[in-house]
Amino acid sequence: MDSQIQALTEKVYQEGVLKGEQEAAKILADANAQAEQVERDARARAEQIIAEAQRSASELKSNTERELKLNASKLIEATKASIVDVLAGRIAGDSVQALTANPELLQRVVLEIAKGFDLKHGVEITSNQAEELKAYFAQNAKALLEEGLTIKQVAGKATQYTIRPQNGSFKVEIGEQEFVELFKSILRPQLAQELF
Template sequence: MQTKLQELTEKIYSEGVEKAQKEAEAILKAANEKARAIEEAAQTKASAIVAEAEGKADTLKQHVDSELKMTVSQSVAALKQNLAEAITMKAIQPAAKQLFSDVAFLQSIVEKVVKGWASTQTMDLKVTLSENDRKEMEAFFKNQLAAEMNKGLELSFSDGVKSGFKIGPADGSYMISFTDQDFTNFFKAYLRPKTSELLFGENK
């Protein structure tokens, strides 16, 4: 009797141990599978983060490259334009200043403009010259444009006019400027593209 009891006890113990081992193995297996799943998810997420970061880095690099190319292109264009303008101005400006400092030239162009105006407009006209040219131009107007002055042509002088002259209706509603700077700007608009073409082989 005692032997059977012992055998039963050993059997129950053995079955309990075996069951506990199986449960432990199942728990361990589940834990390992869960850990593996967590690790795989973490690796997937990490890969996605790295891919996103690389994508953003590529986009940023492309943007920086584009901005850099545009900046360099604009800088080169500005440099070419400034160089062409400097060379053009060096060619035009001294000649224009010299031309408008020539009293005979100034008298000739004033006479042509006044008489041309008189042929199409009323003589209610005002000519403003540089104060520096007062002596020569007053004598010229009295001698060469006396008839026009008798018809209403008005002559004035101003320190604000550095060279050349300004002309317009006596009421001052508008004035047309003929100065060395006006002619410089006029010729610059035509010569700068040609200068660019000669310097850089391009028409700008």
């Protein structure tokens, strides 16, 4: 009887161990499957994050390049306008001084204007006068540039451009820091913060 109880106990024990091992194997397989799924999900999410970051970086780069081109054009146009304003102001000032210094010339100019004045149409500059006027302004602009010209403000921002003759042409000089500051002042605040 003891041997039968011993055999029965051994059999129950073996069945319990076998059932426990099977259950452990099933739990382990489920855990491995879940771990693999978590890893796959994590990799997929990481790839999404990387793709989104690359798309965002590409978009930022594209927007930045567009913004820089736009603002570079604005800066160039503002600089050209400032140069024209300074030249026109100096030419006009010098011309008025020359007229007021020579009363005979002033009388002739006023007489010519009065002769050509029409109440309906105003003063008309004829083509030969227009060419003379154009030549006068071109000559005076060149003379001013040959003396050297300094621009102290562009687009309402303080700066220091110098235009001076060099090798039969003209050279525009501006300090790097001034250029950066001027460019920053024109850029949109968000872009300026990101770049500088």
